[in-house]
Amino acid sequence: MEHSTARRKPTIRDVAAAAGVSHGTVSRVLNGGHWVSPEARAAVEDAIRRTGYTASHAARSLATGRSGSLAFLLTEPQHLLFSDPTFALLLRGAAEALAQRSMTLVLLVAGTPAERANVTHYVSAGHVDGVLLISSHESDPLIDSLIAQQVPTVCCGLPLGHQTDISTVSVDEVGSARTMTRHLMDRGHRRIAMIAGPHDTPGGRYRLVGFREELGDRFDPELVEEGDYGLESGVAAMNRLLEKGPAPDAVFAASDLMAAGAITALRRAGLRVPEDVAVAGFDDSGLAESHEPPLTTMRQPWEQLSERMVALLLDVIAGGPREAVTLPTTLVVRESA
Amino acid sequence: MEHSTARRKPTIRDVAAAAGVSHGTVSRVLNGGHWVSPEARAAVEDAIRRTGYTASHAARSLATGRSGSLAFLLTEPQHLLFSDPTFALLLRGAAEALAQRSMTLVLLVAGTPAERANVTHYVSAGHVDGVLLISSHESDPLIDSLIAQQVPTVCCGLPLGHQTDISTVSVDEVGSARTMTRHLMDRGHRRIAMIAGPHDTPGGRYRLVGFREELGDRFDPELVEEGDYGLESGVAAMNRLLEKGPAPDAVFAASDLMAAGAITALRRAGLRVPEDVAVAGFDDSGLAESHEPPLTTMRQPWEQLSERMVALLLDVIAGGPREAVTLPTTLVVRESA
DNA sequence: TACCAAACTGTGACCGGTCCCAGGAAATCC
């Protein structure tokens, strides 16, 4: 007898011995159990239970060539990551969607050029099966190198300036912006300003498009300023709008954080929200509900977004066709507008 | 000749062939290069460059028994994750610290009981080399099962109710709270209230201890309310304080989010901050600086926290001794107090 | 000159799965 049970982790062959079958049969049970007799299957399942067997990721990965993990790739500069609750929502959703499929999420951050190089190397070395690309800017070289390396990728939001066929999951940016703009117009506002997102991001560009479309000939380019989705940039953009001339009677910000920033700037200027100026946001990021006053905003379907991204990426990995999924948003009317 | 180069990824043996040495020598070069001649080493390094070789995680992991990844384990309920910028800071820091060591971070979320079971199973199956445990509550069964399974673990913050020797990295909670309390007293405030964190978390308990110690016989238990670190709970706690009697002239909240919530509640009650009531936070979480008014708070050394946690965990994995690291915080005086 | 240690290198077993192939048993068909 062994001097102790040696606490070695049981392998597939230990299970096979315990069940009185071959390791090949155990493997078949593990992978769906086709072509195994009911008795053999039962014996194996019992043996697995008795031995406390758990499959080794590494061994499986080596044999199959698949890693069983996806990368959650962030390319935003630091200060946005810190503050934007949006990323946390997507991250959590993705982690959950993967856990259900017993896969894992690897978080990759590619803010600095050095990090980008590392990340590209890591990803194309095949350490992950695919990439969930979050928030990319126009003509981001990272996308091109992922495409060049044939890495299965799904983008969150339509990648601008890349006419290649990458699968995407996005929300109806133009329609959402039109809905919110219409809401502000219906409330009787006439001088409506917009604090748009960066023009090299889909949210920055298309929300502005929707805003302009809905306003029609009432659109005034003087009433558009650009921010980076962050709170500070909302303050700055609002200040620029106030410097230009008479205050608008409503402001549509392309993110909740910028809306919060705009409200701060308006208050400093002695204006009340929503009495003097109505302010609407975008995202419904959790901050919106608890803000003072609670923000009127467009709700993005966060759970669906991450779930669909994961599902789509797995399709792509399995060799499925390109797809572009568009999800609807909903108007949430609270107190700010 | 092959019909095409077949795009198979080069292995260690391909490199060996290209360099004219054995695969064993290539492996030695890869692992520090001891006992290899300078010429062989140069030949191998050149061959690696020419072939574009990248080591396979899976194969290495299978051979060594180590996975090359750590888990970032979150046990908080959902709504806090969504809003608290604190987690994002720690997460990013940890990802960075690991990337420098060419290891990867696996994000695990154990909010619901079902998730907890999965996570426990996953971790003890050895799919990660160790666990960075973020924000655990008192007598969390998760900690005990990790200990029981001998999983190398480092906690962020002293785990309450677990007298076992787990390595920890924490900040000087008591000292930090005393510093802030002293600051408020020095500013002339006499009726100082506290919005504490959950009493079953180290930050909730020890910040209150420091507050009480510093106040001495001026301490009034009536002026203490508890929140869950989230914004909403700050609003609620402040409202409870206001209902009890005359408003305090200063409030010390155990998180920036709760401080922001307290300010919201005070404003709704018609009180000005800091003119009528001073409000101080804790964390310096990015929100603090951009808040209106900017928050006086205790800055936690986020980068150091995550870096030390990772370093400590790697020590533990390597068989090093238990350690309890305590890091200092710094008082940041802005406008709110 | 013989002997030995140190420095270097090659070989092959092994980690724990998957998957293919050959073969046996039972059921089906002519």
Add this chain to the structure above:
DNA sequence: GGATTTCCTGGGACCGGTCACAGTTTGGTA
């Protein structure tokens, strides 16, 4: 009743690394 198909099973090669071991060369010492 014999041939063929269908179902099930065992065995071994293989994935791409690491590591222990044996063997070769070099230089120093008795």
